[in-house]
Amino acid sequence: MIYLDHAATTPVAPEVLEAMLPYFTRVYANPSNVHRPSLEARRALDQARQGVAGHLGARQASEIVFTASGTEADNLAVLGLARAHREHGDHVVTTRIEHHAVLHACDQLEREGFRVTRLPVDEWGRVDPQAVLEACGPGTVLVSVMLANNEIGSLQPVAEIAELLRGRGILLHSDAVQAVGHIPVDVGQLGVDALSLSAHKFHGPKGVGALYLKTGIRVEPLLFGGGQERGLRSGTENVPGVVGLARALDLACAGREERAERLRTLRNRLVERVLGELPDAHLTGHPELRLPGTASFVFEGAEGESLLLQLDRKGICVSTGSACSNATLEPSHVLKALGLPLQRAHGSLRLTLGRENTVEEVDQAAQALVEAVRRLRSLAPRSRS
Amino acid sequence: MYSPIVLDHFHHPRHVGVVSAATGHARLENPVCGDVVEFWTRVVEDRLEEVGFRAFGCAAAIASASMLAELVRGLSSREVLTLEAADLVEALGGLPPSKTHGAALAVETLRAALGEGVIS
Structure with a gap:
């Protein structure tokens, strides 16, 4: 077989699988408890969070929220940020070539009464940063522009958009699911407030993603329950998945x-x-x-x-x-x-x-x-x- | 997703190309999905003596035209006209619901070719 579909998904790297295995069978305790096996699982989560934060250039490990997929990270960003900032406005700006995880989340926002602007792109699939700025008005709370497109691979000028939006009180999210592990992704240099990623796009396991969320930015959770992930994503943590994500990101960023x-x-x-x-x-x-x-x-x-x-x-x-x-x-x-x-x-x-x-x-x-x-x-x- | 029969006709299409001394020809396009099917027919004494096709489209479109050509060769015009898209789908061992339009386009194009008569 010649596999040329890596944008769809990638094989789990052997080192990643190896890193994950103990967390299925030996360190299986729920990280929310305080007995020693739980603390070991908690340590693994903390280390993974620290590692991911480091690779993304996040200031604090707590800025990383683990999710069950890139789609969930996109949904948490788009729905959660817009809903949490509704008192400031009801307008969201995005592009026509976003992944459906963003576009369909925007459709949902429209059903909730938000207004959404979906900007066109040029023949190369690039959005004009100036057009993003011009689309924003006093009611705009969120801009979501992907870092790299999944179908055609075009990179978007996210850093330029961030520069234009600076000081306007508009949140910037970027779906970086296709980019992380493949091109440099530094949340500080990009100037984003939120950024989504998915482990299986860089030789990690399926079923685990993450959202970078800048400290101090409010987001409304999608899932309610035990209050895991600082209350932003309830549900027992997928410890083996998170360990795999972090290990895969280590490998992807090395070399x-x-x-x-x-x-x-x-x-x-x-x-x-x-x-x-x-x-x-x-x-x-x-x-x-x-x-x-x-x-x-x-x-x-x-x-x-x-x-x-x-x-x-x-x-x-x-x-x-x-x-x-x-x-x-x-x-x-x-x-x-x-x-x-x-x-x-x-x-x-x-x-x-x-x-x-x-x-x-x-x-x-x-x-x-x-x-x-x-x-x-x-x-x-x-x-x- | 596709039956072995569909894949066989897709990978080894039968009756491709123009028919010599054709008595009928039609070319139809599905404007929604872009499939294009073209049929040539040669009817002699009310028998469909020869039939040929060209198709642009997905595997369902190509396999439908190929299977249809195979099914109708030697039939009378009347027999051909009783064939429905559902019969073609059945002969293909089924098609995914979103792909049955490929069979419908093939049937419609062949009917048009038979109705058109002699090529001017």
Whole structure:
């Protein structure tokens, strides 16, 4: 198998699994109690929190709230921050290419009476910081802009947005689920008030995420109960998951730049081969300001799901945002936001590389992809009317 | 997600391409999802002697056109017109509910090809 779907999820690193295992079987006590096994579990949580805070450049470990997923972290940020600051305003600004964890949370805010502005992006999938500022008014309480897009890999100018918003009393959240562990993410340098991440995107386990929440900022919890995570996220802590998240982040941050450089080289090789051999093939997203491992294309005359299945038959795992791949029969909201003609959006394909991929795998995938596109084009009606 | 029959027709489509001395032709597009299906037919003495297709779309669209071409070859026009999308879905070993429009487009296009008569 050649796995090129790392933006969807990544395999758990062996070192991460090893770090987690004792917390399933030996240190299984509930960290909320005061007997010694509980204290050991509590220590593991504290250490993990300290480690994550350090990697993100947070000032205090207490600024990290562990959740059960990136989606939950996004929901806690968007819903929790907006609801907690409702007395100051009822307006939220975001972009059209956010993950559904943010967009659907914004839909929920609208049902609760908030107003939401969803800003367009340019053809590279980047939002204009000035447009963010102009969208904000006296009633704006929250801006949510992702750090890196999951479909096309484009990076957003979050630090510039933070600079423009400074001193205006508007909270800034960034969904950094695709970014953490892959590009430098420092909450101080970004100037964000809240930032979401998810362990399984950087070789940690599924079922655990985290929200960075700057000290002093109020957030309304989504879950009520035992008051864990400073009352912000009730529910017995997922100790093995949190330990795994922290270990995975350690590994991801150690040697990140060299790894990113290697991924960029591999990705560029893939992109050049594919675009060099196929006419009417296009890279989506920004050519340079993008995640190191993300190659995303649209091909005219070859539908995305059909491409995916042809590659799957050769043991190559990729993703598509084409219309046929989802129940609504419409291309993904990200492809639509780029302003792609519908015809092109149908042929979208995303290949996301990871640390275990080799040059040989990339060459094999490029060759298979070129063949798959040619084959589907040979089946397609000649000139599309 | 797809039945082995669908995958077989998708990976090994039958009756692809233009039919010589075609007596009918149609090309329809689903404006929502973008699937395009094109059929050529050659009817001799009310028998569908030859049928060919081209398709752009997901595996369901391609497999539907391929299976339909295989099902109707040799039938009379009347027999072809009694075929419904549901029959095609059944012959394919089922399709996910969100994909049955692929079968419907194939059936509709073939009917149009038969109704169109001789290509000018």
